[in-house]
Amino acid sequence: xxxxxxxxxxxxxxxxxxxxxxxxxxxxxxxxxxxxxxxxxxxxxxxxxxxxxxxxxxxxxxxxxxxxxxxxxxxxxxxxxxxxxxxxxxxxxxxxxxxxxxxxxxxxxxxxxxxxxxxxxxxxxxxxxxxxxxxxxxxxxxxxxxxxxxxxxxxxxxxxxxxxxxxxxxxxxxxxxxxxxxxxxxxxxxxxxxxxxxxxxxxxxxxxxxxxxxxxxxxxxxxxxxxxxxxxxxxxxxxxxxxxxxxxxxxxxxxxxxxxxxxxxxxxxxxxxxxxxxxxxxxxxxxxxxxxxxxxxxxxxxxxxxxxxxxxxxxxxxxxxxxxxxx
Amino acid sequence: xxxxxxxxxxxxxxxxxxxxxxxxxxxxxxxxxxxxxxxxxxxxxxxxxxxxxxxxxxxxxxxxxxxxxxxxxxxxxxxxxxxxxxxxxxxxxxxxxxxxxxxxxxxxxxxxxxxxxxxxxxxxxxxxxxxxxxxxxxxxxxxxxxxxxxxxxxxxxxxxxxxxxxxxxxxxxxxxxxxxxxxxxxxxxxxxxxxxxxxxxxxxxxxxxxxxxxxxxxxxxxxxxxxxxxxxxxxxxxxxxxxxxxxxxxxxxxxxxxxxxxxxxxxxxxxxxxxxxxxxxxxxxxxxxxxx
Amino acid sequence: xxxxxxxxxxxxxxxxxxxxxxxxxxxxxxxxxxxxxxxxxxxxxxxxxxxxxxxxxxxxxxxxxxxxxxxxxxxxxxxxxxxxxxxxxxxxxxxxxxxxxxxxxxxxxxxxxxxxxxxxxxxxxxxxxxxxxxxxxxxxxxxxxxxxxxxxxxxxxxxxxxxxxxxxxxxxxxxxxxxxxxxxxxxxxxxxxxxxxxxxxxxxxxxxxxxxxxxxxxxxxxxxxxxxxxxxxxxxxxxxxxxxxxxxxxxxxxxxxxxxxxxxxxxxx
Numbered sequence: 001x002x003x004x005x006x007x008x009x010x011x012x013x014x015x016x017x018x019x020x021x022x023x024x025x026x027x028x029x030x031x032x033x034x035x036x037x038x039x040x041x042x043x044x045x046x047x048x049x050x051x052x053x054x055x056x057x058x059x060x061x062x063x064x065x066x067x068x069x070x071x072x073x074x075x076x077x078x079x080x081x082x083x084x085x086x087x088x089x090x091x092x093x094x095x096x097x098x099x100x101x102x103x104x105x106x107x108x109x110x111x112x113x114x115x116x117x118x119x120x121x122x123x124x125x126x127x128x129x130x131x132x133x134x135x136x137x138x139x140x141x142x143x144x145x146x147x148x149x150x151x152x153x154x155x156x157x158x159x160x161x162x163x164x165x166x167x168x169x170x171x172x173x174x175x176x177x178x179x180x181x182x183x184x185x186x187x188x189x190x191x192x193x194x195x196x197x198x199x200x201x202x203x204x205x206x207x208x209x210x211x212x213x214x215x216x217x218x219x220x221x222x223x224x225x226x227x228x229x230x231x232x233x234x235x236x237x238x239x240x241x242x243x244x245x246x247x248x249x250x251x252x253x254x255x256x257x258x259x260x261x262x263x264x265x266x267x268x269x270x271x272x273x274x275x276x277x278x279x280x281x282x283x284x285x286x287x288x289x290x291x292x293x294x295x296x297x298x299x300x301x302x303x304x305x306x307x308x309x310x311x312x313x314x315x316x317x318x319x320x321x322x323x324x325x326x327x
Numbered sequence: 328x329x330x331x332x333x334x335x336x337x338x339x340x341x342x343x344x345x346x347x348x349x350x351x352x353x354x355x356x357x358x359x360x361x362x363x364x365x366x367x368x369x370x371x372x373x374x375x376x377x378x379x380x381x382x383x384x385x386x387x388x389x390x391x392x393x394x395x396x397x398x399x400x401x402x403x404x405x406x407x408x409x410x411x412x413x414x415x416x417x418x419x420x421x422x423x424x425x426x427x428x429x430x431x432x433x434x435x436x437x438x439x440x441x442x443x444x445x446x447x448x449x450x451x452x453x454x455x456x457x458x459x460x461x462x463x464x465x466x467x468x469x470x471x472x473x474x475x476x477x478x479x480x481x482x483x484x485x486x487x488x489x490x491x492x493x494x495x496x497x498x499x500x501x502x503x504x505x506x507x508x509x510x511x512x513x514x515x516x517x518x519x520x521x522x523x524x525x526x527x528x529x530x531x532x533x534x535x536x537x538x539x540x541x542x543x544x545x546x547x548x549x550x551x552x553x554x555x556x557x558x559x560x561x562x563x564x565x566x567x568x569x570x571x572x573x574x575x576x577x578x579x580x581x582x583x584x585x586x587x588x589x590x591x592x593x594x595x596x597x598x599x600x601x602x603x604x605x606x607x608x609x610x611x612x613x614x615x616x617x618x619x
Numbered sequence: 620x621x622x623x624x625x626x627x628x629x630x631x632x633x634x635x636x637x638x639x640x641x642x643x644x645x646x647x648x649x650x651x652x653x654x655x656x657x658x659x660x661x662x663x664x665x666x667x668x669x670x671x672x673x674x675x676x677x678x679x680x681x682x683x684x685x686x687x688x689x690x691x692x693x694x695x696x697x698x699x700x701x702x703x704x705x706x707x708x709x710x711x712x713x714x715x716x717x718x719x720x721x722x723x724x725x726x727x728x729x730x731x732x733x734x735x736x737x738x739x740x741x742x743x744x745x746x747x748x749x750x751x752x753x754x755x756x757x758x759x760x761x762x763x764x765x766x767x768x769x770x771x772x773x774x775x776x777x778x779x780x781x782x783x784x785x786x787x788x789x790x791x792x793x794x795x796x797x798x799x800x801x802x803x804x805x806x807x808x809x810x811x812x813x814x815x816x817x818x819x820x821x822x823x824x825x826x827x828x829x830x831x832x833x834x835x836x837x838x839x840x841x842x843x844x845x846x847x848x849x850x851x852x853x854x855x856x857x858x859x860x861x862x863x864x865x866x867x868x869x870x871x872x873x874x875x876x877x878x879x880x881x882x883x884x885x886x887x888x
Binding site: 044045095155158187188189190191195212214215216217218219220243253255257258259260261262265267268269271272273275277278304 | 669670777778779780791807808809810811812813815816818834836837838839841860861864874876877878879880881882883
């Protein structure tokens with residue numbers, strides 16, 4: 001796709017000022033999201049995956065600071081004023097977070113939650129907003145939308161709340177939806193339905209950034225995957241390629257350690273030893289080296305840079321797994 | 328399996344909180360001033376050549392303003408007694424009453440509240456309704472009756488104050504204990520088969536201490552004020568003992584002719600109260616687990 | 620035939636909803652609507668279900684945190700009144716639990732070693748200092764932690780390390796049954812595998828039976844030979860591992876299995 005990317009992140013870093021000193025949550029991340037693409041950001045706690053996008057949306061907490069650049073259709077987001085950010089938030093990029101109980105204001109009815117974004121901006125009349133709200137609810141697969149409009153968030157089930165949260169994000173017709181762990185708090189059957197909603201949205205041309213730690217969720221929906229570890233981007237690849245032949249030892253380890261229904265059950269899980277570095281821990285060399293089975297001296301001393309190893313594939317590793325001869 | 332993790336705090340949670348408190352300049356300054364005042368209260372009277380109730384006839388008038396010439400650094404009161412000595416002696420009494428009364432209310436309140444909150448159900452109901460009933464009783468009425476019956480002794484004062492202070496402490500602790508009861512580490516302790524009193528003592532109380540300390544620090548000013556109020560009414564400590572409240576009361580009577588008699592004890596009282604409040608705020612921030 | 624280790628028969632648990640009313644009965648929710656299952660000595664039983672299935676309530680009833688309305692709980696054939704604190708005391712030694720929240724299940728004001736020591740003392744009675752310290756150090760090593768970790772506080776440990784301490788605490792007195800209530804659900808993915816392996820190894824090594832409650836079917840499949848599926852407080856299917864995953868009989872089980880996202884690429888049109 002030669003068109004300009006929707007979101008272009010260059011060398012973005014995020015740090016937090018704490019009483020113990022400056023803590024780096026994200027270091028030098030560069031990636032882009034194209035129109036209509038679904039990019040999955042995979043990582044565990046401390047990987048910085050959430051903070052990366054909080055920085056793009058200007059939602060870092062007071063002691064956080066972002067450096068580098070993130071452009072949405074040419075508009076620079078890092079360091080932008082609230083006014084400039086508000087031109088992108090909602091209408092360009094929308095956010096759905098993990099827990100709809102927290103993201104939906106409890107004392108407002110669903111109708112109000114859906115329409116306040118568009119009405120406050122004066123984008124349409126109340127009647128049009130009401131119509132749009134009904135459509136949005138139908139798009140996310142909620143039956144009897146007219147009745148639902150009168151409900152409060154706590155009167156809905158978890159899955160329905162999350163779908164309402166997605167509907168709220170869609171009201172302002174964004175081109176990019178950032179979904180931060182949207183299904184983590186949901187039951188697996190409900191999760192499947194929410195993922196269906198996201199898939200259908202993708203089919204209509206909406207670009208999605210899916211932040212998650214669940215590789216299974218990624219497999220069903222993502223076009224490309226970016227793997228983060230200890231605040232750095234360690235691998236990017238098309239989804240199929242990543243699952244078939246992961247290049248970075250961390251990705252490979254992660255894929256190997258997840259129990260699957262298709263594996264022989266008595267197989268001992270291939271766990272990655274150790275744990276990820278705590279945020280703020282000073283690391284020399286590759287952050288994954290202490291846990292990596294194929295780590296060598298150079299890995300412990302020199303931090304690897306992200307480099308391209310094949311078309312559309314990048315990895316930050318001194319000794320990535322080769323791509324040839326693998327299914 | 329070795330761990331690449333870094334130890335965050337040097338010691339336990341108390342050390343952690345102490346670090347945070349130290350960074351709060353207002354609280355540290357307040358603590359310093361308080362310590363200085365306590366030292367002054369203990370040592371002060373010895374510095375002056377005058378005794379507490381020594382009437383100095385050598386001065387021209389009975390109530391003389393502060394001056395270094397005659398050695399009365401804070402001046403004398405209408406009876407010719409040195410104010411410097413009296414102020415520090417009064418501070419001693421006020422602080423003593425406050426600390427002891429707070430200690431009494433702390434011990435009773437924490438035990439009552441932690442037990443009620445942990446046990447829950449009917450026990451909690453009865454225990455807290457008892458507190459509610461006591462709350463409703465006219466407190467001043469009882470203090471006055473007790474004072475009349477038992478006389479105005481120092482012990483009575485702080486017992487009376489402590490006996491009321493524990494009610495609010497119990498309520499606060501009960502709320503905390505109620506929340507703690509459902510935490511998984513308490514359930515784990517139950518699953519070990521530990522008896523209730525062990526669980527309360529070992530798991531509930533240490534985890535409410537943070538709130539308790541903060542509340543206690545903020546109670547002390549209230550107690551001092553209450554004692555001052557009692558003194559103002561003439562129900563406080565008896566001669567020859569004096570307290571900041573009594574001094575303020577006496578000073579108020581002489582306000583126009585001898586303003587220093589009101590100003591000096593009021594200033595000391597105000598400084599003590601402000602410092603305790605700053606310290607209490609600082610402690611609250613330092614001990615708040617969410618800030619971790 | 621020897622009696623199974625733990626037996627639950629037609630267990631019914633109801634939770635009251637809302638405030639007690641002046642007149643009339645309180646509204647109640649039926650968390651368990653007559654569930655029966657059992658675990659053999661050294662066996663592994665996984666209890667799966669979604670929210671509202673009653674799986675956690677089952678654990679709480681067995682441990683004595685909730686009083687069942689009706690039904691029986693038996694240990695080695697003997698009837699057990701789990702809410703009788705005095706009667707349950709000797710039972711604590713043979714039945715222990717690991718909870719979901721690794722940080723929440725440890726007292727934040729106690730060191731890791733102190734938490735494990737407390738368990739040892741409570742379950743086995745007082746012992747000499749040296750002997751106790753030895754036992755604590757030994758169990759720390761067993762769960763893969765260096766004994767120096769005993770001096771750390773929970774907030775100084777990672778989630779995985781806290782959970783290891785919780786497992787150490789639960790297994791120090793060598794219980795016969797280990798109940799895990801969503802014990803890996805709150806952990807990072809790469810750490811989950813470590814803890815799953817640890818649970819498996821520990822139970823095998825000491826011949827402990829394992830009651831593993833989880834919503835994660837794949838993890839349950841790796842740990843448990845027998846699986847029970849709960850839905851809305853009812854047992855809908857109980858089968859051995861092979862049987863359940865290859866040929867589930869109940870439509871709910873089938874729906875559950877179909878919904879699990881598999882981490883492998885799906886061919887797309």
